[in-house]
Amino acid sequence: MSLDISFIGVLIGSIMASSVPLILAASGELITERSGVLNLGVEGMMIIGAISGFALMVITDNLFIAIIGSMLSGVIISLIFGFLTQSLLTNHVATGLALTIFGIGLSAMLGKNFVGIPGKDFPILFSSLRESIPFFGPILFGHSIVLYFAFALPFLTNYFLKKTKLGLVVRAVGDSPVSASNQGINVILVRYCCILYGGGMCGLAGAYLSLIYTPQWIENMTAGRGWIALALVVFATWSPIKVLIGAIIFGGISILQLHMQAVGFRIPVQFLIALPYLMTIIVLVVISRDSRKIKLNTPTSLGRIFYKEK
Amino acid sequence: MATDLRISNISKIYPGCIANDNVSLQFKSGKIYALLGENGAGKSTLVKILSGIISPDNGEVFLNEKNLKLSSPLDAKKNKIGMVFQHFNLFETLSVFENLSIDATEDNKSLRVRINEILKKYNFSIDLDVPVLNLSAGQKQKVEIIRCLLRSPKVLIMDEPTSVLTEQETEELFISLKKFCDEGILIIYITHKLKEVLSLCDEVAVMRKGKVVSVSQTQNEKVETLASKMVGQKLAKIKKKINTSKNKDEIFKVKHLNFYSDDPFETNLVNLNFSLKKGECLGIAGISGNGQNELFQILSGEIITPDASIIFRNKEIAKLNPKQRREYLMAFSPEDRISQAAVPELKIYENVALNNFKSSNFFEKGLVNERKIKEHSKKILSDFSVNTDNVELKSQFLSGGNLQKLILGRELITAPELLICYNPTWGLDVGAINYIHETLIKINDEEKSTILISTDTEELLKLSDRIAVIYKGKLSKIMPSVEVTPEKLGILMGGGSID
Numbered sequence: 091m092s093l094d095i096s097f098i099g100v101l102i103g104s105i106m107a108s109s110v111p112l113i114l115a116a117s118g119e120l121i122t123e124r125s126g127v128l129n130l131g132v133e134g135m136m137i138i139g140a141i142s143g144f145a146l147m148v149i150t151d152n153l154f155i156a157i158i159g160s161m162l163s164g165v166i167i168s169l170i171f172g173f174l175t176q177s178l179l180t181n182h183v184a185t186g187l188a189l190t191i192f193g194i195g196l197s198a199m200l201g202k203n204f205v206g207i208p209g210k211d212f213p214i215l216f217s218s219l220r221e222s223i224p225f226f227g228p229i230l231f232g233h234s235i236v237l238y239f240a241f242a243l244p245f246l247t248n249y250f251l252k253k254t255k256l257g258l259v260v261r262a263v264g265d266s267p268v269s270a271s272n273q274g275i276n277v278i279l280v281r282y283c284c285i286l287y288g289g290g291m292c293g294l295a296g297a298y299l300s301l302i303y304t305p306q307w308i309e310n311m312t313a314g315r316g317w318i319a320l321a322l323v324v325f326a327t328w329s330p331i332k333v334l335i336g337a338i339i340f341g342g343i344s345i346l347q348l349h350m351q352a353v354g355f356r357i358p359v360q361f362l363i364a365l366p367y368l369m370t371i372i373v374l375v376v377i378s379r380d381s382r383k384i385k386l387n388t389p390t391s392l393g394r395i396f397y398k399e400k
Numbered sequence: 401m402a403t404d405l406r407i408s409n410i411s412k413i414y415p416g417c418i419a420n421d422n423v424s425l426q427f428k429s430g431k432i433y434a435l436l437g438e439n440g441a442g443k444s445t446l447v448k449i450l451s452g453i454i455s456p457d458n459g460e461v462f463l464n465e466k467n468l469k470l471s472s473p474l475d476a477k478k479n480k481i482g483m484v485f486q487h488f489n490l491f492e493t494l495s496v497f498e499n500l501s502i503d504a505t506e507d508n509k510s511l512r513v514r515i516n517e518i519l520k521k522y523n524f525s526i527d528l529d530v531p532v533l534n535l536s537a538g539q540k541q542k543v544e545i546i547r548c549l550l551r552s553p554k555v556l557i558m559d560e561p562t563s564v565l566t567e568q569e570t571e572e573l574f575i576s577l578k579k580f581c582d583e584g585i586l587i588i589y590i591t592h593k594l595k596e597v598l599s600l601c602d603e604v605a606v607m608r609k610g611k612v613v614s615v616s617q618t619q620n621e622k623v624e625t626l627a628s629k630m631v632g633q634k635l636a637k638i639k640k641k642i643n644t645s646k647n648k649d650e651i652f653k654v655k656h657l658n659f660y661s662d663d664p665f666e667t668n669l670v671n672l673n674f675s676l677k678k679g680e681c682l683g684i685a686g687i688s689g690n691g692q693n694e695l696f697q698i699l700s701g702e703i704i705t706p707d708a709s710i711i712f713r714n715k716e717i718a719k720l721n722p723k724q725r726r727e728y729l730m731a732f733s734p735e736d737r738i739s740q741a742a743v744p745e746l747k748i749y750e751n752v753a754l755n756n757f758k759s760s761n762f763f764e765k766g767l768v769n770e771r772k773i774k775e776h777s778k779k780i781l782s783d784f785s786v787n788t789d790n791v792e793l794k795s796q797f798l799s800g801g802n803l804q805k806l807i808l809g810r811e812l813i814t815a816p817e818l819l820i821c822y823n824p825t826w827g828l829d830v831g832a833i834n835y836i837h838e839t840l841i842k843i844n845d846e847e848k849s850t851i852l853i854s855t856d857t858e859e860l861l862k863l864s865d866r867i868a869v870i871y872k873g874k875l876s877k878i879m880p881s882v883e884v885t886p887e888k889l890g891i892l893m894g895g896g897s898i899d
Contacts, residue, residue, distance in 0.1 A: 258498055266490070274473040381662065386493045399448070400454060
């Protein structure tokens, strides 16, 4: 096994790439949940984003339109969820599950004609620097713009929630929608916006898979990443930075265990496959064990239906 | 500038209930107005209309002869109507400053300056950067008041503000309210506490069943006259014969009760020791959040403290769970009627069955014997004068007073030797309070004992034979209630010491 320094650089680069969809989807869901809405449709919104991104790329031959279109498709499908839960007051959990099932089915149907079509190379940034600097090159450079955006997103989310007025409003709505409403905040509108934003980010996460990470369409290609993203938000106790840490650990161990399998470690394969799930949970539980902070970060009204008095 | 608020022919009808029936009232600045009424009399509906949370079916509100369109809370804010809610409208996980800044139009720096000016002017001391859930009820209320003051209100509505406050906090609140009044703010004070009306307000409007039944100057009123207007009939005065005899059997004894919690929102209990005689009522006073919750849970067996010794009828029960303790004839009435004592979604008879799992004939071969439970429930409803005889009714539709009667009935029907209750009359109206006090006194008369954990000092002085104060998880010396005055209790509850 050759463990030279440049190999480690490449390895880290690939770990980063594999964690991007998790970061995007989890950051989006985090905002949704911070406003008190539990949307279990992450997986469904991701897969819809993946197929619409890929289909638009094939049809228009334009990656920019494909990326924007995938986000829009995430927004549109989350609008269904928003309308059901916020305007018709349906149960968040049931509606979210239905959204996932719907998304998986719809994407398989839409995707029939796109199976086997090769994807397009996605432009990468700073590709010359990637080759010229050993170790740091493959880590810092030669990625798609979506990856840079994804790694900035948790910090932006953190800033948004902690420092901006709108972030404060989102947290207030998640804490107590009744109080917020009595203060004149339009709770339904805020929640709609957060749901749509979450949908957009999940759409982008899906498009990253079908356009950049493995540029092709395969049925059910999100393969449970949406559920991992959901779990990350909870285990990271609604802290954007911890979501980033969790996503990197999960992506990292997923990649490492592949290498371990390839090298032929004498560990049962099943255990290696389970390892990323196990380690992510352990690490996140350990770093988020401050019960006081959990209480302050948890959106108190999460998943509860809000009725406005009339 | 003088403010003149006029409510004209307001009506609000909910399915099955007329919340406000043609209510007309007039208020002028420079005075404090009381809006008095029992729970369900329509006070809260009226103030919700004034603050734009709900809109009336009929009627108008005029401020300085301008007809106000109050269709959202924003409209009330724009028209300088401020409201302090009974159940605080704060964001618990946000800091005080964040709570105040959420609807501010200015930048954070100048807002902070203005908040500090208000803090100084009215002598409030609140740390702006701690989360609201760390504050006491009194401090939370001050945050709400500051939120109103920041918008320089013309009208300030206080909805049952003292239900969660201590004597001292209440006095402080009254001083502030009088100051606001002198500054020209029109104050509407909603309450069902008669003494507060008399000591604070200039004019009082009494509401009953959605209607205004009287408007008068408070100086012409007395507690009795107001009470009968409010309830619609004369109330019997109840008085307990204080139990001072020393030579009765000890029935309950707690030794070396310690409790330590990792949860920063729980209070640790430090070395509590007390005992109780047959037919005695031990009152435990204190500001809420000083360990009463933990104490109640330990006494009821929800929290097991294996190191402590709790002796009941000569048996060690410290390791028993609530069900086992009930079998030894203890009974419990927790503070939170809705979430701890009863399951609101269940029907009345189902709730009755809940704590009587062992009871002889409710269950046969693992099946529910509905007929027997219903008979039993009917008896409770009539014995404890709950104002329904429909055992199929979901418990959530009972008013607070009726639910509390049902819970007490359920607990007492097993003829327990010891009843432990925590704030049994919290948020109830005079009629229901009277009934529950009578019931508790009757228990003692029948030589059964009670432990009354309460934040209401008046209630404690009325019902207890001996009183102790809990402060930050420590119990004061236990005093015979004849030697205790409200002032003494207040000092102890605030952490001071007497003698």
